Amino acid sequence: MEKRVVFKNKILPYFLVAPQIIITLVFFIWPASMAIYQSALQEDPFGLSSTFVAFENFIYIFTDPIYINSIKVTMTFSFSVAAIAMSFALLFAVMADRAIRGATTYKTFIIWPYAIAPVVAAVLWYFLFNPTVGMLSFFLKSIGINWNFELNGRQAMILVIIAAAWREISYNFLFFLAGLQAIPKSFIEAAAIDGASPRKRFWTISFPLLSPTVFFLFVMNIVYAFFDTFGVIHSITEGGPNEATNIMVYKVYHDGFESLDLGGSAAQSVILMIVVILLTVIQFRFIERKVHY
Amino acid sequence: MKRCKWMLIVAIFVLVIFPASVMAEPVVVNWWFAHGGRLGEKVQSIVANFNSMQNKYKVVATYKGNYHDTMTAGIAAFRSKNPPHILQVFEVGTATMMAAKGAIKPVYEVMAASGQPWSPDAYLSTVTGYYTTPDGKMLSLPFNSSTPVLYYNVDAFKKAGLDPNKPPKTWSEVADYARKLVKAGSPAGFSTAWISWIHVENFSAWHNVPIGTKSNGFGGLDTEFVINSPLHVKHIQQLADWQKEKIFIYGGRRNKGNAKFSAGEVAMYTESSAGYAGFKKTCKFEFRTSMLPYWSGEGGAPQNTIIGGASLWVMAGHSQKEYDGVATFFNYLSSPAVQADWHQFTGYLPITTDAYYLTKGQGVYEKKPGMETALKQMTLNKPTANSRGLRFGNFVQMRAIMYDTLEAIFVGKKTAKQGLDDAVVAGNKLLRKFEKANK
Numbered sequence: 001m002e003k004r005v006v007f008k009n010k011i012l013p014y015f016l017v018a019p020q021i022i023i024t025l026v027f028f029i030w031p032a033s034m035a036i037y038q039s040a041l042q043e044d045p046f047g048l049s050s051t052f053v054a055f056e057n058f059i060y061i062f063t064d065p066i067y068i069n070s071i072k073v074t075m076t077f078s079f080s081v082a083a084i085a086m087s088f089a090l091l092f093a094v095m096a097d098r099a100i101r102g103a104t105t106y107k108t109f110i111i112w113p114y115a116i117a118p119v120v121a122a123v124l125w126y127f128l129f130n131p132t133v134g135m136l137s138f139f140l141k142s143i144g145i146n147w148n149f150e151l152n153g154r155q156a157m158i159l160v161i162i163a164a165a166w167r168e169i170s171y172n173f174l175f176f177l178a179g180l181q182a183i184p185k186s187f188i189e190a191a192a193i194d195g196a197s198p199r200k201r202f203w204t205i206s207f208p209l210l211s212p213t214v215f216f217l218f219v220m221n222i223v224y225a226f227f228d229t230f231g232v233i234h235s236i237t238e239g240g241p242n243e244a245t246n247i248m249v250y251k252v253y254h255d256g257f258e259s260l261d262l263g264g265s266a267a268q269s270v271i272l273m274i275v276v277i278l279l280t281v282i283q284f285r286f287i288e289r290k291v292h293y
Numbered sequence: 294m295k296r297c298k299w300m301l302i303v304a305i306f307v308l309v310i311f312p313a314s315v316m317a318e319p320v321v322v323n324w325w326f327a328h329g330g331r332l333g334e335k336v337q338s339i340v341a342n343f344n345s346m347q348n349k350y351k352v353v354a355t356y357k358g359n360y361h362d363t364m365t366a367g368i369a370a371f372r373s374k375n376p377p378h379i380l381q382v383f384e385v386g387t388a389t390m391m392a393a394k395g396a397i398k399p400v401y402e403v404m405a406a407s408g409q410p411w412s413p414d415a416y417l418s419t420v421t422g423y424y425t426t427p428d429g430k431m432l433s434l435p436f437n438s439s440t441p442v443l444y445y446n447v448d449a450f451k452k453a454g455l456d457p458n459k460p461p462k463t464w465s466e467v468a469d470y471a472r473k474l475v476k477a478g479s480p481a482g483f484s485t486a487w488i489s490w491i492h493v494e495n496f497s498a499w500h501n502v503p504i505g506t507k508s509n510g511f512g513g514l515d516t517e518f519v520i521n522s523p524l525h526v527k528h529i530q531q532l533a534d535w536q537k538e539k540i541f542i543y544g545g546r547r548n549k550g551n552a553k554f555s556a557g558e559v560a561m562y563t564e565s566s567a568g569y570a571g572f573k574k575t576c577k578f579e580f581r582t583s584m585l586p587y588w589s590g591e592g593g594a595p596q597n598t599i600i601g602g603a604s605l606w607v608m609a610g611h612s613q614k615e616y617d618g619v620a621t622f623f624n625y626l627s628s629p630a631v632q633a634d635w636h637q638f639t640g641y642l643p644i645t646t647d648a649y650y651l652t653k654g655q656g657v658y659e660k661k662p663g664m665e666t667a668l669k670q671m672t673l674n675k676p677t678a679n680s681r682g683l684r685f686g687n688f689v690q691m692r693a694i695m696y697d698t699l700e701a702i703f704v705g706k707k708t709a710k711q712g713l714d715d716a717v718v719a720g721n722k723l724l725r726k727f728e729k730a731n732k
């Protein structure tokens with residue numbers, strides 16, 4: 001009995017994969033090649049005059065202190081979002097795993113934030129922390145903290161990290177919970193019988209068995225923080241104050257659409273494309289091998 | 294019998310469809326604009342009035358987002374060979390639009406080709422000067438032009454024992470007033486919107502000092518920024534120092550700080566004259582406007598202020614019939630009644646002298662003394678090379694650099710001199726890039 005699926009008709013398989021291939025070509029290959037082409041040009045916004053400048057755009061951005069700063073900001077931002085989202089989610093998952101009464105209600109409420117679009121979540125957090133009218137700002141001012149994220153870069157970074165991570169906690173929670181529930185109860189019981197405390201049981205048994213999930217979620221969180229958080233930055237800080245929250249994907253938008261520097265923006269998106277390809281390669285090579293479905 | 298029935302149906306069909314297709318459909322003119330909220334509703338009502346007055350042309354006005362989004366949408370539409378007829382572009386996009394010779398059709402050409410009577414002299418020269426070539430040919434139609442003014446909270450003034458009929462004239466007076474206001478309980482003295490537009494660009498024009506060489510860019514693409522002059526450094530450093538005493542607080546980019554004024558956090562606020570409509574709705578206290586403060590004895594203050602806002606550009610690639618529609622609509626927009634109504638509702642300046650006199654004749658300025666402030670301030674003196682406006686390429690990026698620079702200065706990372714020097718270096722790089730791309 002052959003395991004592979006074999007088609008009798010020679011042409012049918014091509015028709016079946018055609019829709020997917022067309023979508024990939026139109027929505028990925030075509031824009032990506034346009035971006036590579038545009039990154040080698042210096043042109044005016046209307047496309048009326050363009051000059052071929054080869055690698056000049058790339059040299060310009062890598063010698064631009066604002067772009068180097070943007071790379072640093074993106075690194076800080078994504079690792080912080082990943083760390084916070086994953087640690088809180090793990091905590092909640094462990095707690096939810098042990099709960100017996102009201103477990104379903106608890107889990108439902110934790111998952112709700114994921115249903116809210118990132119931009120909406122960002123605007124909600126912006127209102128809460130707004131220096132003039134926000135409820136949480138009143139609280140912070142009353143305990144003596146001078147909260148003004150429109151001027152203070154560090155505070156702005158904290159705010160966008162919270163707004164971005166809040167949503168990801170739900171996503172990670174789901175995976176961690178599933179991962180925890182996949183651990184055979186017999187291991188835990190055996191350790192309990194041998195006298196291990198709950199903490200020891202978690203760190204020596206559960207956590208190592210969760211490591212494929214951790215690795216997978218780490219990559220997913222980094223990708224999210226790199227790309228899906230555009231809406232968060234745009235609604236709250238627009239890359240400010242003074243470039244403190246100007247992540248790379250936001251800079252691509254700002255340079256391309258607000259400053260109308262299409263060549264430079266295309267060069268930056270080519271760099272980001274390389275980053276995504278690297279992350280995907282890492283994910284496929286190291287993670288897919290360890291996770292068993 | 295069956296054949297007769299079919300012929301009857303076909304005959305009715307033809308009789309109904311044929312006249313409908315012979316009857317002229319109005320020529321559609323697409324206008325992409327950037328006003329949301331109350332201003333957007335007003336735009337739509339102007340368009341609806343025009344459409345109901347005649348049935349030859351139909352203007353379809355679409356809100357495309359803020360100024361950036363609208364300009365980007367227009368450019369993208371041009372690149373995909375489907376631009377609108379009229380595009381509202383903010384004043385800092387003027388240089389980019391002017392340089393795009395194949396993408397736009399200058400207004401003076403559109404009006405001339407339509408054969409309709411049109412006089413460029415009917416427009417206020419301080420307003421049109423920004424959008425005109427050096428030899429007086431109008432490239433885009435000014436629609437909403439504003440100039441910055443000082444808004445002040447009359448109730449807060451009275452509480453602090455200040456006379457609301459004597460608003461502060463100089464920056465030193467502003468500081469004095471602010472100290473008294475803070476003492477009487479105001480959380481802070483003053484804040485501002487559009488900080489680069491008001492405290493750098495208009496600051497320069499108001500004091501008759503240049504923003505850039507070559508008459509602020511009017512004279513050539515090889516212009517360079519000079520916003521790190523001693524006077525500029527003095528003003529910005531003063532703003533940074535005043536933050537420590539809560540005389541001044543930075544309100545954020547664009548006009549995010551408006552809530553500070555309407556919520557009563559600051560009692561004085563420099564903002565566009567067009568902020569009037571919004572404040573009228575949100576402020577629960579009495580407020581008035583007065584002229585922008587200046588440093589007495591510095592430069593040539595007070596000279597005149599320059600406009601902000603946007604103008605209407607006509608995009609290339611449409612038929613003559615459609616351009617006739619554009620010309621008719623532009624004449625309608627410039628008519629005294631429409632301009633006077635727009636001016637009184639929004640706080641934007643009237644763009645024709647007739648509209649100004651109409652408003653004056655209606656006694657509006659006696660009832661609302663602040664409305665005339667903006668116009669008086671803008672026409673205080675005949676514009677000099679430093680106060681006609683500005684024309685710098687890539688200026689949108691420069692504004693972003695200015696926000697970053699000022700934020701760094703206000704938070705103490707740089708002194709005003711360092712920050713402005715760095716901004717000049719970065720800005721000149723942008724100007725050289727624009728010059729190269731538009732040789």
